[in-house]
Amino acid sequence: MATRDFAVDVAVYNSTDMSAYKRAGAHQVIVKATEGLGYINPKASAQVKSAHNNHMYLHAYHFATFGNNVGRAKAEAKFFVSRAKKLNISKKRYLWLDWETGDGNVVINSAYSNTKAIMAFMKVCHNAGYKVGLYSSASIFRQYVDTAKIIKKYGTCLWVASYATMGRIDKPDFNYFPSMNGVAIWQFTDNWCGLSVDGNITLKELITDAVKVPAKKVVAKPKTPSICYVPILYGNPNYKVRLLDSEGHYQKYIATNTRWEVWGVKIIKGMKCYRIGTNEQWVPAKFTKIIK
Missing domain, CATH: 2.30.30 (SH3 type barrels.)
Structure with a gap:
């Protein structure tokens, strides 16, 4: 897999058929699995199945509602991990935390308290054997999260949203890249190729187990003394x-x-x-x- 790889993230308002995204050039899919402590994406199973049928690499994400509450963060993480296992998300893939404003998630607390709760969530997922990452907008990362602390713990693991313009974008314009440390994926549009789906480009190798062609075995000739x-x-x-x-x-x-x-x-x-x-x-x- 190349470092620069197109990926889409899908939720209940997206199709259960990933074939159009595959034809447009996406090789990876990030499926919304859960939200809060009780919501399960009803289309997730079908989206996962279609991703597999289209030979696309599959990750999952959870939409947070815990704000800066450490106890609730751990509970949401356990709920997410349980669902990820039922969806058969490989432990070679990423479980992403979507931590942004919406559905009651409050982000305007101190960066210290926000980061403490975020890391509590990520630790539960990591301890379950998964790779972990954190999604939010560039502005929220810069104002309300100590990203340096998260990067120190989990490496290059940020999934950042920042659009050059609203509306259809087919390819990322890196003149508008939200420059910051630790970015693994950049979400550059919410209407990739006119398919009304979020478009992302990877900036690090997320897939490290792609099939490799084995080297041809060389049989040594018997040595003549x-x-x-x-x-x-x-x-x-x-x-x-x-x-x-x-x-x-x-x-x-x-x-x-x-x-x-x-x-x-x-x-x-x-x-x-x-x-x-x-x-x-x-x-x-x-x-x-x-x-x-």
């Missing part, structure tokens, strides 16, 4: 050369005027040695000649 010759030394045909093991301990003797297969080379006791035969038997190279 060299041949060394132990000549008659010092004019004495009865002279013998003593072998060593790999640790430098002296072993048995071999006669001169003989030939041996060489299967390795090693420095032992400061001497270049050849491994002969199939066992760890090494002959000092100074007593031999390589003839093949």
